[in-house]
Amino acid sequence: MKRLVLVMLGMIAFTAITWSFYRVQSQFSPKSIDDPALSSRRPTLAVDIPTNENVYDGKNDIISMSASAASGSNPQKSLEVRVESRSDSSQKSDIPRRSEPFLRRLFSTTSSSDDSHTDMFDHDSSGGINSGIRSDSEERKFPKVLILTPMKNSQKHMSRYFSLLRNLTYPASRLSIGILDSDSDETHKGVKTIKALLDQGYTDADIEAMSGTLASVLVHLPSLEKKGWSRATVVQHNFGYSLPRNLRHGKEAQLERRTSLARSRKHLLTSALHEDDTFCLWIDSDLVSYPQDVIERLLSAKRDIVVPNVVMSPGGRSYDLNSWRSKHSPGDNATSDDVVKYFNALRKKKASFVESLELEGYGETNNFYLHHLRKGGKGVTGVKVREEEEEEEEQVVRLDAVGGAMLLVRAELHRHGLVFPPFVYRGRIETEGLSMMAVDMGTMSFGMPNLEVIHH
Numbered sequence: 001m002k003r004l005v006l007v008m009l010g011m012i013a014f015t016a017i018t019w020s021f022y023r024v025q026s027q028f029s030p031k032s033i034d035d036p037a038l039s040s041r042r043p044t045l046a047v048d049i050p051t052n053e054n055v056y057d058g059k060n061d062i063i064s065m066s067a068s069a070a071s072g073s074n075p076q077k078s079l080e081v082r083v084e085s086r087s088d089s090s091q092k093s094d095i096p097r098r099s100e101p102f103l104r105r106l107f108s109t110t111s112s113s114d115d116s117h118t119d120m121f122d123h124d125s126s127g128g129i130n131s132g133i134r135s136d137s138e139e140r141k142f143p144k145v146l147i148l149t150p151m152k153n154s155q156k157h158m159s160r161y162f163s164l165l166r167n168l169t170y171p172a173s174r175l176s177i178g179i180l181d182s183d184s185d186e187t188h189k190g191v192k193t194i195k196a197l198l199d200q201g202y203t204d205a206d207i208e209a210m211s212g213t214l215a216s217v218l219v220h221l222p223s224l225e226k227k228g229w230s231r232a233t234v235v236q237h238n239f240g241y242s243l244p245r246n247l248r249h250g251k252e253a254q255l256e257r258r259t260s261l262a263r264s265r266k267h268l269l270t271s272a273l274h275e276d277d278t279f280c281l282w283i284d285s286d287l288v289s290y291p292q293d294v295i296e297r298l299l300s301a302k303r304d305i306v307v308p309n310v311v312m313s314p315g316g317r318s319y320d321l322n323s324w325r326s327k328h329s330p331g332d333n334a335t336s337d338d339v340v341k342y343f344n345a346l347r348k349k350k351a352s353f354v355e356s357l358e359l360e361g362y363g364e365t366n367n368f369y370l371h372h373l374r375k376g377g378k379g380v381t382g383v384k385v386r387e388e389e390e391e392e393e394e395q396v397v398r399l400d401a402v403g404g405a406m407l408l409v410r411a412e413l414h415r416h417g418l419v420f421p422p423f424v425y426r427g428r429i430e431t432e433g434l435s436m437m438a439v440d441m442g443t444m445s446f447g448m449p450n451l452e453v454i455h456h
Contacts, residue, residue, distance in 0.1 A: 042144035047312070067380045106232035107219075107225045109174055139171040144230070144280035145295055146411065150180045150264040154285040155188075155212035157456070161285050162220040170295040174307050177221075178272025193219050211236075233272040239263055255357055255429070262422035262430040265404070269414055280414060282407040284455035290406065297451050300394060304410040304443050305435065307402045308451040309370040317371045319455045321360040322403030322432050324367040325448050331380035333400045336442045339400070358427040373397045374449040399445045401432035406453050409434075413443060 009390040013297075036311050110435070154161070170177070189212050196219045197207050207215065214236055239260055265282070273280065281295065290308070292296065298306055310320035330338040360367065375395055409418070418441060421433035428436050 002399065003363040005085070032138060036142075040201075042316060047363070052305045052434070059298070061440070066123075068111070072381050091280075094166060106234060107229070131394055134171060139173055142171050142174045144174050144176065144276055145170065145279045145281050146176045146178060146273060146277040147283055148178045148265075148268055148272060149282045149283050149285050150184055150261065150268055151184070151197070151268075151285050153184050153186050153212050155184075155186055155214060155216045156183075156285045158216040158220055162223060164287065164290065164302070166223055166227055166297060168294050169292045172224075173230055175224075176231035176272075176274070176277065177224060177229065177230050178233040178268055179212055179217055179235070180264055180268035180271070181214040181217065181234070182267075183238050183240065183260075184213040186212035189215045198293045214435045231274070235268060235271045237264075237267055257431040259422045260436075262420040262433070264422045265430070266422070269419075273414060277411045280409045280411050282404050282409070284405045287405065288456055291451070292451040294406070297394060298448070300406045301396045301446060303396065304413060304445040305402060305438055305445040306396070306408050307370075307399070307445075307447050308406050308453045309369070309447065309449050310403065310453045310455050312455055314452060318369040320403035321369055322401060322430075323399055324360060324369050325400045327366050327368055327396065330398075330399055334398060335446050336439050339439050339444060343439075347426070356427065357424050357429060360432075367400075368446040370397075370399075370449045372449050373447065394448050395449055395450050396446050401428060401434065401435040402447070404431040405455055407431065413438065413441070416441070418443075 005366055024430065077172070149161075176200070180412050189207070189210070193212075197210075198204075198213060201217070211217070212232070217234060221234070224232065269280070279299070281298070287310075294308065298308065308321070309318055309324050310323070311317065327341075329342050365399045404420075418434060418438055419438060420430045423429065423433075425433040426440075427434035438445060
């Protein structure tokens with residue numbers, strides 16, 4: 001009898017456990033997702049974006065949207081989406097910010113997908129610099145070059161800047177331009193400039209919001225479009241950095257100044273670089289002159305990072321001292337591994353591994369500049385080459401660091417992470433830091449001592 005009672009109790013317990021398991025399984029079964037009773041319990045968020053154009057408040061940069069949560073007890077809430085287009089400085093400044101940062105595509109031409117990332121320009125190929133009118137197929141042999149210029153208070157240089165660009169012999173259809181106006185505080189635009197902007201369709205409010213630099217850029221850009229340039233990108237972004245011109249070259253100002261420059265370059269690069277750009281050519285706005293075929297000559301060096309010799313007078317000393325090679329580092333035949341080993345050995349000799357900023361042009365130096373590295377110069381090893389024995393090709397020398405007055409960089413390096421560091425990298429920053437970072441990535445920098453660019 002006791003055995004029968006135990007068997008019955010066991011059957012009842014088994015039935016209860018099975019039923020409980022079935023209820024739990026059915027509640028979490030995928031089929032239950034379609035159950036209206038269950039779906040009504042899941043919270044949902046419905047966002048309604050208003051179509052009224054007056055909703056956008058350009059002054060406060062806020063777009064209001066309504067959002068309702070269908071979670072039972074929660075009432076309708078207001079969802080605020082903020083458009084981040086402020087200057088980076090959190091501190092108040094006495095300098096008026098005359099415009100909000102913006103991005104505007106000025107002109108663009110369609111490009112065929114089969115001509116992007118052309119490898120390296122051949123200086124002797126058909127369709128060279130003196131060949132006159134080229135066919136579309138000939139022009140596609142030329143890699144696409146994006147010219148990039150960060151600007152600040154550069155209005156006075158704009159006429160010459162754009163004149164030099166218009167006179168380039170490189171195929172216009174293979175050229176694009178990107179310009180960043182940052183922290184400019186000039187207010188004078190001139191009657192001709194204002195009239196030209198009105199003729200281009202800008203409103204009084206647009207013009208009032210522009211710095212003098214930006215206004216001048218927008219006035220001159222159509223001249224590049226008429227020449228057949230492919231694309232223009234103009235960016236205005238304020239970083240909140242300001243320094244009187246008479247203090248900009250002081251040693252104590254260089255860390256902050258070049259940090260701001262590095263951030264400006266990175267912001268412009270991110271905004272203007274397109275997938276089909278093969279090279280980036282960084283150009284200062286205050287260059288006085290350079291050869292019309294400067295792009296062809298830089299590309300003829302067949303290097304991923306290369307600079308010309310930026311001087312203040314023809315045949316003179318180098319102006320851009322950020323382009324240098326240590327007197328003790330490996331020579332022109334060195335590999336990137338050789339250079340990395342050299343700088344690693346220097347770092348080990350230091351008492352501390354904390355990087356301190358090293359600057360060129362302030363006191364004694366152990367470096368050669370490009371005027372030292374011309375053939376026959378004191379920075380060139382070996383016997384001086386007689387003029388009749390000189391090679392026809394441009395002289396190209398290895399550098400430990402480069403400046404940015406004019407700088408050609410293969411765009412793929414930027415895409416792979418090469419930047420102008422706004423922090424000390426191997427003792428250097430900005431353009432020099434880029435060279436240090438590049439050699440750690442396996443790419444060396446080079447200069448062309450006899451390709452001269454005149455600086456302001």
